[in-house]
Amino acid sequence: MKSIKGILFIILIMSGSAFLWYFATPLEPIHAINRLSHIIGGMAITGFFLVFFLATRIKILERWFHGLENVYFYHKYLAIFSLLLVIIHGQLQGLVPRFDKVERTSFSEFAKELGSLGQYGFIALILIALLAKFLKYEHWRIFHRLLLIPYTFGIYHAYFSSRYDLLQPTPLGIFTVITATIGFMSALYMLTMYQDMFFKYNGNITGIKKLGPNVIELELTLDKTLTYRHGQFIFIKILQDGIEKAPHPFSISGGDGKKVIISMKVLGDFTKKVYDAVQLNTPVTLDGPYGHLNFENASQQQVWIAGGIGITPFLSYLQSQPVDRNIELFYTYHGEDNAIYKDFLQEYAQTNQQFRVNFIDTAQMDRLSFEHFSVPVHTSIFMCGPQKMLKHFVKQLKTCNKDLSIHFEAFKFK
Structure with a gap:
């Protein structure tokens, strides 16, 4: 099924950003290249707001995009698209005629420097994120979340180096403060609160069965019943010394909600460590369920x-x-x-x-x-x-x- 609602959501937000920047009134008349640069820079900041918002895994996004893997798909390519907008914005600023450049205060000059640092930060971190297959998952997550730093620099740059007054309650000012706040809070939430707020199912590993030389089945007994639909998956953290604490997704292969069974194949460092070293009674914590496979509501x-x-x-x-x-x-x-x-x-x-x-x-x-x-x-x-x-x-x-x-x-x- 298509991610129609999700795609429309992205188009609406991005086109709305372009529309508001295009029709906004600058503090004083500016050159067409400078105006275009502001529009593209504003769309870049909006794009990164969407990148961070999609990373929150809230259930409504999964429904709109018809699956979490589709949410991640658009998350990835929005980041690449937004990075390209940042680079184009920087190049256009270099083409702005001298007569259109105002004398900068030390305050606005600092904002300009932060904008440049933000651009380089986005380039470095997104390139690292694209090399995910060469990184351990835990290391990839760390670099991924550092995107909050250049995003913060970009917001500061937009507010204090722009030829538009974004602090006024204009349509552009209201849109910018809402999207920047949601984007920043989404990133901060994933860094600090997600692990505590969403991993609300706790339990222990009460069964271990090796199904072959590279597949292991774990039985998890939870402190409260997990309500799920057959075909869904969960994110699990295994809290055992020596095993990576980062959450990983696995399909539910059985159970009754109080007991949940997952089966994992050795495909990387994490699953290899679990296969070799996981122990009975190890504490676990779960987030979910996720997934849109629904056998019951399909045809006969x-x-x-x-x-x-x-x-x-x-x-x-x-x-x-x-x-x-x-x-x-x-x-x-x-x-x-x-x-x-x-x-x-x-x-x-x-x-x-x-x-x-x-x-x-x-x-x-x-x-x-x-x-x-x-x-x-x-x-x-x-x-x-x-x-x-x-x-x-x-x-x-x-x-x-x-x-x-x-x-x-x-x-x-x-």
Whole structure:
């Protein structure tokens, strides 16, 4: 499904910023290049307000963008777009004719210098964020959150180096103070209060089961019931010495709310440490649930596609109740060691005629393809797995079935 509400929200805010800057009246007449520079600089500050606001993970944003992975997608590219606006703003300021430049006080000169520092800070930190795959998650988060510093410099620069009086209660002044305040508070909230306010489910690890050489299942017993929908995921912090304290997302693969089961595959430093060293009775804390997969509200005819550890959100539904609709599952993995819960799925298919499962081991056969796959009318498609794989499948399925209803959860949160 498309992120229509979310996209409209971004367009409305960004176009509103451009409109207000364009029609605002400067303190005195200025050159057209200077005016354009102010408009672009104002849009850059607005763009970074949206970047920080999207990072708060509030539930309404997840609904508007139809999934947290889509929120992060727009968060990332808004940051890149806003950085480009900052650079263009700086270049345009260098083209402003000398006669249009006013004599600066030490106060405004300081604001100008902060603006330059903010620009360099944005460039450095966003480039580091784009190199996420080369960083440990905890280090990436630290650099990511340092964006608050150049953002603060940028706000100060906008207020005290601008040829517009943003301190007056004009439409532009009101818009700027609201967006700057929300942006700053959003960033500050993620730095300080998020860990305490949103991680409100506490518990302990009461079960550990290694499902293979690189997959582990954890049973979490909570102090209060977590109400979730099958197919959703949580962010978990494992509070054990030697294990990174940063929250990580994992799909719920089973449980009843009081007990929650998650399954994780070794894909990095964090999951490797958990697999090797996690202990029983270790305290945990959870945030969530998140996710938009909703098997119950979909059609009676469903096709499920899972890649590797992407089988986990489907397990929650299968283990909770007998299937009451026609479901065909395509489960692709590389090597038998990665075919977790295969025995369970085989037994389930044998005892329930409405459920069929296809196992695709890419170590022994060709990769799964839906290039010529015909989907019956009124069929809902659910997918979970690596982002690149899912995009490939969506493209294939849409080629033959343009009006198909496809729901997916992709593995990519940095």
